[in-house]
Amino acid sequence: MKKMFLLSMATLALIPTFLFAQGGAETKKDDKVVIEYWTHEDANRQSLEDRYVTEFEATHPHVTIHITRQSSTKMIELVQTAFAAGEGPTMFNLSINDEYPYMAAGRIAPVDYEAAGYMDADELEKTYLKGMLDPVKMDGDFYGLPLELTNWSLYINKKVFKSAGLDAEKAYPRTWEDVVSISKKLVMRDGDIITRRGFDFRYPYYLESMVPMVEQLGGQLFSADGKEAIVGEDAWVTWLTFMQDFGPNGENLGSPTYKNARSLFNQDNNDVAMCMTGLYQEARIKNDNPTFFNSNDWMVVPFPVFKNAVKDEAACYYGHYLMVNADASDAEKSAAWEFIGYMLSHGEEYLNTVNIIQPTKELMTGEDYHSKPFSDVFAGDFERGHVVYYGANSREIQSLLRTAVESVMLQNTDPYQAYLQLKSSAQELLDEE
């Protein structure tokens, strides 16, 4: 009796040792280096990078690389939780406005120029297009290398246009007012319920795709001196009113609660005619629906502008930069930068297989880029746009914009009230810094 009891107590006591033993096995042995690379999911990029891992491990036998992939929204939370507990991955990538807080908090290691294949910071800077590395520049050093640079333009399904008697080539929207009037012609409903949309916005990416709309009207997210938030009352209220008129409480042309347009676009199911997305979408269309891709039934046109716009702005471009954890060991850091250098040396492959652009001078002026359908449209919009807002609290600003849009579109709040709410909350955030 007593023996049984002592035995079970002993077993319970052994559990912690078992736990620690497991942990011990995971601690890196002296010469072996393990790299944890977290990235977002993309079927095309996955096959490419899995191959790079195999090739790199073959030439670097002491290095093992584990790739973890999550959906892009989950990534943001998971990387942050991991870093908060001191368990961040060795290397990862997020959109710059999500990555910047890490840099600002000193959690990111500077680029190891030699390991990545550059002589020094200057040579690195010269390899890329002007300004592309600015977001990751801090105190003269660079803290990330671009995995992709993306901007969004307007994709159009010509068949849907044709079904309403419109010739997309001639009648594609140049202004936001055009977008609305065309959508009104294309929308199909069953009572209140929309069964086919003309255009729908790219919720919830307000910083990237909707701040430019406000800027077109003369408004600003932050004043130039960085002291005031949500500048330009008229512009903001006009834009919020525009969104309200578009949504379920206005013309009922679309809403954040319907499935996102770009996922539907590939299927060519006659449920959406226009959507806003980047060059990488082409690879996805090709993957999901090769017949549609190869037909002449889709096209890409520049980001629309308001009729009374005071500024010409296209969608903001954002970048995903590969970054390395400052807490990693020196061996891990240099191995990670080497691997990054290796991956990024395949710029054309990334472009051709995944349709993502690494903004090196070489690539942007090369044949591969120019041979992509409508790449000139994207390049043009690139010139018209500027980089997305990145800052320590960009995520919260994104949330605030989301709330503002949702309140006018879904809750029928008065746009002026929504503007006031947005302004006071954003100002609060600004003042906290």
Add this chain to the structure above:
Amino acid sequence: MKRYQKKLTVVEVLIWAFLLMVLVFTIIPIIFMLNAAFMDSKQILAMPFHWIPSSSYFTTESRTFFTNFHKAIYGNNENPVFLRDVANSLIVAITCALSTVYLSALCGFGLAKYKFRGRNFLFMSIMATMMIPFEAIMIPLYMVTSTLNMMDSYQGLIVPFLTSAFGVFQMRQYLSTFPGEYLDAARVDGMGEFSMFSHIVLPNCKPVMATLGILSFRAQWDNLLWPLLISQKESMKTIPLYITKFSEEKQTDQGAMMACALLASIPMFFLFSMLSKYFLGGAAVYESRKG
């Protein structure tokens, strides 16, 4: 002897009508899931909804009876990731169920059958933990887990759920009505306390242990937030993670998503049909065994 048959009264008819309405409300979404698992998005979102998937759907080249299920299991990969996640969920849920039952029994027995100072205080404190929402402690828990090097592992998934306050409550309520005479008799016979526990108490708790085990199993099967935080490696993910990931990836393929949901529910349905008695025994078993 013939039973006296009463006529069907108006009240009874009304009762039946009400119960049937509630039944419809309860069952329809489940039937919907069953049907939608065989349809594609267009049919699911069709207005009006046709309950029987149209046969034309099955005869096109690109879709067969099992297309949705194939998509559900394989997702984007060549490997049946889904099956591995099922295995992970099973391992975690079964282990937690077993340990919860055993540890709760131990603790409930100690609290119910032994008088000692601070006993009530301990019991109240344990009950108070039921009011701690998981979101409140997830960050500290995450840090405890990573300090103990249990990230991305079965231990990490299991250890924080080795027992539950609810389990302790159940066992203590049940055991407090366990006849003390048996225990006294056993002691007089010279049995040790622990042996008494294993040989006399436990075998007589089977119903409540089964119920507790099933509820714990179910709770772990359903656990989304914790694996979300600590399971980064693909090989360690559990079913709820798969479903959420799946629903994001294939956002517009509702058919495949419903097929995924259906597959994920099958083990629970199976358990339920085999052991419904214990599910339904639910929290009832703690009710005193008076009279």
Add this chain to the structure above:
Amino acid sequence: MSHKKVYSMEKKQAKWGLIFTLPCLIFFALFSFYPIINAFITSLTNKKALVRTSQFVGFDNYTYLFTKSNGGFSLSNSLRATLTFTIGTFIPMVIVSLIIAVFLMQLRGKSSRGFFEIAYYLPAVLSSVVAAAIWMILFDPPGLINQASNFILRTTGKDFHWLVNPQMLQASTMIVYFWKYIGYFVILFITGLASIPPMLYEAATVDGSSKWHTFWRITLPLLKPTVLLVSVMAMLQCLKTFSTQYMFHQGGAARQPIDVITMNIYFTGIRNGRLARASAMSIILFFVMLFLTLAQFKVSGSDETEY
């Protein structure tokens, strides 16, 4: 002599009592008490997810939560959302499940009762992620719920904005929760009802009491402990709700109307990285739950019922 025996027996009791409870105590200490204390301590600092160091700031976080808007998702809004959801869900749940249980007990055939029990319980068997996935499709504008509503109200093509209109959105989350747990509480009530000795009913009928009268005067009072227990459980469950609201928001619905405290804690802590503030919210939630539970016990009086 006997004094010594009693004394050593007491000691033995104490020793064994502690031995049996020790494993669980260690567990709760490590995985419940330590984290909540840690959360409290964190709430007194300004800890953020990515910043390595943090400073002690006293009750600043609490002051902030009660006065500022927390990036648009204020604590007061969350309290409102949580309380609306809780009250709007658990009260109907308790009442309706009681009614269903009573009705089920009136059925003549035992097998028909068993059939209903199983059918009603089915939604509780599903994982909450699955339930949310199903209902999101049902609440979609072209989905079944709109179709059914149109059918019942004899309108056509009207979109009831289940996921759009703030009140409807809250109602939608309540409906999903209600659907999922109603069967569970029906079972609890049936057990409670079944434990009332039938003798009492017979005695009442003999005394000339009508069924209605019996219900109010005998059944309900005897059921009080069960009702209390079910109410407290239902209420606590509703206060802790997370996945339904989270899934709906991930699916595109607005956050503000359904920003229950747990979700606010999650987003403030995990999305925005403000761990200290999120910890303060958790502590507040803990006290809200404690308060409401105690209040409920007080209101219903904790007298034992004797047959």
